[in-house]
Amino acid sequence: MRIVLVGAQADRDRLRRELLDAGLDIVAETDTRPSMADGVPAADAIVEATSNGRASVLRNRALSDDVATEALTAREQEVLAHVAQGMSNKAIAEALGISDQTVKFHVAAIIGKLGASNRTDAVRRAIRRGLVVI
Amino acid sequence: MAKTALTDFSNQLADAVAAAAPAVVQVQGRRQPASGVVYATDVVVTTSRAIGSDDNISVVTPGGQTLKAELIAWDPATHLVALRAPELNGAAPPIGASPRVGHIAVAIGRSWSNSLTASAGIVSVIGGPLPTGRGRAIEEIIRTTAPMHRGFAGGAFINTGGELIGIATAAEIRGLGVVIPAAIAWKTVESLLTHGRAKRRYLGVAGQAVQLPPAQRPADGSSSAVLVVQVMDDSPAARAGLLVGDLLVALNDQPLESPDRLLETLAATAAGAARLRVLRGGSALEIPIDIGEK
Numbered sequence: 001m002r003i004v005l006v007g008a009q010a011d012r013d014r015l016r017r018e019l020l021d022a023g024l025d026i027v028a029e030t031d032t033r034p035s036m037a038d039g040v041p042a043a044d045a046i047v048e049a050t051s052n053g054r055a056s057v058l059r060n061r062a063l064s065d066d067v068a069t070e071a072l073t074a075r076e077q078e079v080l081a082h083v084a085q086g087m088s089n090k091a092i093a094e095a096l097g098i099s100d101q102t103v104k105f106h107v108a109a110i111i112g113k114l115g116a117s118n119r120t121d122a123v124r125r126a127i128r129r130g131l132v133v134i
Numbered sequence: 135m136a137k138t139a140l141t142d143f144s145n146q147l148a149d150a151v152a153a154a155a156p157a158v159v160q161v162q163g164r165r166q167p168a169s170g171v172v173y174a175t176d177v178v179v180t181t182s183r184a185i186g187s188d189d190n191i192s193v194v195t196p197g198g199q200t201l202k203a204e205l206i207a208w209d210p211a212t213h214l215v216a217l218r219a220p221e222l223n224g225a226a227p228p229i230g231a232s233p234r235v236g237h238i239a240v241a242i243g244r245s246w247s248n249s250l251t252a253s254a255g256i257v258s259v260i261g262g263p264l265p266t267g268r269g270r271a272i273e274e275i276i277r278t279t280a281p282m283h284r285g286f287a288g289g290a291f292i293n294t295g296g297e298l299i300g301i302a303t304a305a306e307i308r309g310l311g312v313v314i315p316a317a318i319a320w321k322t323v324e325s326l327l328t329h330g331r332a333k334r335r336y337l338g339v340a341g342q343a344v345q346l347p348p349a350q351r352p353a354d355g356s357s358s359a360v361l362v363v364q365v366m367d368d369s370p371a372a373r374a375g376l377l378v379g380d381l382l383v384a385l386n387d388q389p390l391e392s393p394d395r396l397l398e399t400l401a402a403t404a405a406g407a408a409r410l411r412v413l414r415g416g417s418a419l420e421i422p423i424d425i426g427e428k
Contacts, residue, residue, distance in 0.1 A: 082331075084210060085210075085331040085332055085334075086207045086208040086209050086210055086326065086331045086332035087207055087330065087331045088204065088205040088206060088207060088330075089205075090204070091207065091330045091331065117186075118164065118185065118186045119185070119186075120182035120185065120208065120210070120213070123210055124210075124394065127210075127393045127394055127397060128342070128343065128392065128393055128394060129342065130340040130341050130342040130361075130363040130364065130393065131340065132340060132393075133336075133338060133339065133340045133364065133366050133369075134336070134337060134339065134340065134341075134393060134396055134397045134400065
């Protein structure tokens with residue numbers, strides 16, 4: 001995974017070895033956080049070295065992709081978009097031309113993959129992960 | 135001891151609760167039951183706290199009868215839920231006039247054992263369209279001193295005349311219970327019933343919350359923003375020229391710290407012309423956008 005390491009020189013020095021040992025590829029280092037809008041096209045994540053020797057991930061495209069986007073199938077994403085509009089399983093089944101039972105199966109999979117406790121919680125989590133268009 | 139004004143008042147309050155009680159039901163959709171209010175013969179309004187994965191929802195009548203119910207739709211912005219219980223045969227409570235701050239009011243819910251449960255307080259705050267914190271999605275919210283445990287979620291909030299003035303949420307803002315005004319709840323449920331889903335304002339972006347570097351923080355001090363990760367073709371966002379990678383900082387001067395906040399702010403914003411403050415390549419831009427409805 002390619003990362004951009006940001007932080008004060010001394011903090012970066014402390015963390016660099018550990019990140020390289022973990023198999024991460026540091027493509028750039030800066031002492032100030034890069035503008036997200038400038039983009040970090042060559043990197044999967046921005047890792048900030050903090051003064052207590054810890055790392056915090058500022059933006060991790062790879063992480064959200066692994067956990068959510070890639071995990072949800074195209075059909076599940078389609079079902080999720082309908083769930084996020086407040087539709088019932090029955091209404092989603094009608095809209096997509098599939099059975100209630102199939103929708104129920106997809107919704108259960110979405111809830112499971114997002115680590116949610118129910119459909120409304122799944123929508124909340126999906127909105128936070130950028131999986132729902134608002 | 136002779137009857138006093140206080141005894142009269144106490145009896146009136148108990149009468150008001152008794153009058154509204156038949157319209158307050160228990161909703162079982164998760165491990166812990168919540169409450170609901172009858173909206174129409176076979177329709178109950180409650181909050182999303184009451185529902186699980188939308189199967190196996192039941193409504194328990196004040197008489198103790200357990201009836202099968204199904205989700206009609208719910209509103210992700212206000213968290214209100216409309217349920218249909220075909221055998222309910224209920225009657226909606228009378229709707230009262232908008233309360234004033236200082237009015238005595240009573241929250242009514244159903245306990246775990248379906249007992250009638252009441253909690254009195256006063257109307258403490260009637261929030262404008264954009265109070266800080268939760269409830270921003272709702273054009274106006276009532277906050278009350280009446281303490282409400284989670285089972286009150288979806289229950290009735292009534293005036294001393296037994297008329298419905300709001301739907302209890304069991305959420306709190308700074309120690310005061312949050313109640314959705316009856317007029318807004320009724321309007322939301324009407325829309326859910328008509329469309330089978332929540333109709334809402336729409337930009338056409340997906341985004342994630344990001345921390346803003348100190349040097350880029352706007353004058354209002356916001357420390358986070360919404361990073362645009364997707365712009366839908368042919369959406370208000372696309373027409374306004376938003377790009378993936380833009381940082382959305384504020385909509386009509388309301389700070390957008392997260393996608394949830396964007397959803398809530400949109401819900402409380404009228405469709406039509408609006409201003410988005412965006413950070414792009416390190417510079418702040420004010421982008422006019424025409425908010426759509428979907």
